[in-house]
Amino acid sequence: MIRFLTAGESHGEGLVVLLEGMPAGLEISENYIGIEMTRRQKGYGRGGRMEIEQDMAHIVSGVRHGRTLGSPISMTIENKDWVNWTDIMSVEPVAETIERITRLRPGHADLPGTMKYGYSDVRNVLERASARETAARVAAGAIARRLLEEFGINLHSHSLSIGGVWASNSANIDWDKVEKSPVRCADSAVEADMMKAIDDAKEAGDTVGGVIEVVAEGLPIGLGSHVQWDRKIDGRIAQSLMSIPACKAVSIGDGWESVNLRGSEVHDVIEPVEDLSHPWQRQTNRSGGTEGGMTSGMPLVARFAIKPISTLRNPLPSVDLDTGALVQAHYERSDVCQVPPAGVIGEAMVALVLADAFMEKFGGDSIEETRANYRNYMGTVGPRKFKK
Numbered sequence: 001m002i003r004f005l006t007a008g009e010s011h012g013e014g015l016v017v018l019l020e021g022m023p024a025g026l027e028i029s030e031n032y033i034g035i036e037m038t039r040r041q042k043g044y045g046r047g048g049r050m051e052i053e054q055d056m057a058h059i060v061s062g063v064r065h066g067r068t069l070g071s072p073i074s075m076t077i078e079n080k081d082w083v084n085w086t087d088i089m090s091v092e093p094v095a096e097t098i099e100r101i102t103r104l105r106p107g108h109a110d111l112p113g114t115m116k117y118g119y120s121d122v123r124n125v126l127e128r129a130s131a132r133e134t135a136a137r138v139a140a141g142a143i144a145r146r147l148l149e150e151f152g153i154n155l156h157s158h159s160l161s162i163g164g165v166w167a168s169n170s171a172n173i174d175w176d177k178v179e180k181s182p183v184r185c186a187d188s189a190v191e192a193d194m195m196k197a198i199d200d201a202k203e204a205g206d207t208v209g210g211v212i213e214v215v216a217e218g219l220p221i222g223l224g225s226h227v228q229w230d231r232k233i234d235g236r237i238a239q240s241l242m243s244i245p246a247c248k249a250v251s252i253g254d255g256w257e258s259v260n261l262r263g264s265e266v267h268d269v270i271e272p273v274e275d276l277s278h279p280w281q282r283q284t285n286r287s288g289g290t291e292g293g294m295t296s297g298m299p300l301v302a303r304f305a306i307k308p309i310s311t312l313r314n315p316l317p318s319v320d321l322d323t324g325a326l327v328q329a330h331y332e333r334s335d336v337c338q339v340p341p342a343g344v345i346g347e348a349m350v351a352l353v354l355a356d357a358f359m360e361k362f363g364g365d366s367i368e369e370t371r372a373n374y375r376n377y378m379g380t381v382g383p384r385k386f387k388k
């Protein structure tokens with residue numbers, strides 16, 4: 001129902017995003033999208049690039065007088081740094097010889113990408129493999145978030161660990177505090193330790209990763225489906241998070257922790273229905289808001305692990321693409337820790353998946369039609385005794 005594509009190289013003229021499937025009549029503005037773009041740019045441990053860019057998504061089509069038209073929405077995001085790269089990234093051939101990158105970085109797309117596409121310059125791969133692309137995802141995700149907001153669905157994220165420093169697990173997270181935290185952590189007791197882990201890695205010319213939790217509240221029961229593998233909401237969430245550059249693991253709810261427990265300690269007991277406006281409450285939410293490939297009506301809780309960045313100021317030994325001889329891996333201005341921005345990207349990806357599943361279930365061509373479908377369904381989800 002909702003699909004999107006991005007285009008653009010890290011140091012090219014800019015990024016482009018095309019988003020299709022949004023209903024007509026949804027209020028949206030460049031300023032609203034800009035809030036999400038700014039959130040992605042913050043975070044302790046980022047490199048110099050974010051000081052150059054002040055990302056804004058410019059809406060080119062699909063919106064008129066502040067509301068979506070139901071037609072494809074296209075947006076562009078300027079790369080301010082491009083002015084420094086016009087020759088290196090020129091679309092047209094240039095007279096001067098551009099220095100090739102041949103020192104492969106382990107852990108990046110450099111080696112498989114150059115082999116697969118038959119290049120002799122690693123830049124042809126790294127420019128698109130760069131996480132600069134995620135700015136376009138966040139722009140698309142902001143519109144998905146706007147749609148979900150109309151139905152009382154809100155998304156947040158927080159850093160659970162950075163560089164081996166873990167936050168305590170709290171059920172009641174103060175999201176305003178997370179937004180103010182330089183490491184997007186809800187636990188102030190470990191914030192300074194997380195920042196120190198980043199500083200120590202930076203000093204050593206090294207990098208650190210971590211774990212992020214994304215939470216979506218206000219979801220109706222029944223998004224996704226049990227009937228076919230590719231319709232399962234947990235699988236779709238996992239794929240979307242795993243596609244974030246440097247993501248190496250995804251779990252839903254108690255995930256890995258649940259495997260050592262007994263079934264009686266893992267499943268979420270269903271409460272007797274006392275309030276018809278909020279039926280099917282659970283004593284716990286260990287399943288992270290999904291059962292059988294569908295949302296359970298409880299908050300969706302997904303975690304994902306971000307590995308330490310592979311571009312190291314103190315580079316790993318590697319080999320040269322031309323000669324195969326031992327060299328030090330290429331170094332290009334780089335982040336030390338990308339966990340805080342990855343949280344915002346994770347929210348965007350989850351928002352896009354949830355908006356897609358939402359439109360699958362309730363999608364009308366306009367927001368009013370979608371709202372009517374939603375209300376109609378919500379009136380049917382109580383105990384069957386009360387069903388009209």
Ligand SMILES: Cc1cc2nc3c(=O)[nH]c(=O)nc-3n(C[C@H](O)[C@H](O)[C@H](O)COP(=O)(O)O)c2cc1C
Pocket residue numbers: 047107108109129130131134244245246247307309310311333334335336338341342345
């Ligand atoms: C927000 C964000 C920023 C990133 N910044 C960098 C960076 O500055 N340098 C780098 O080498 N990798 C960076 N990465 C990670 C690489 O893009 C990623 O490791 C690479 O594309 C290879 O993909 P893989 O790790 O998923 O296999 C970043 C990732 C994210 C999510």
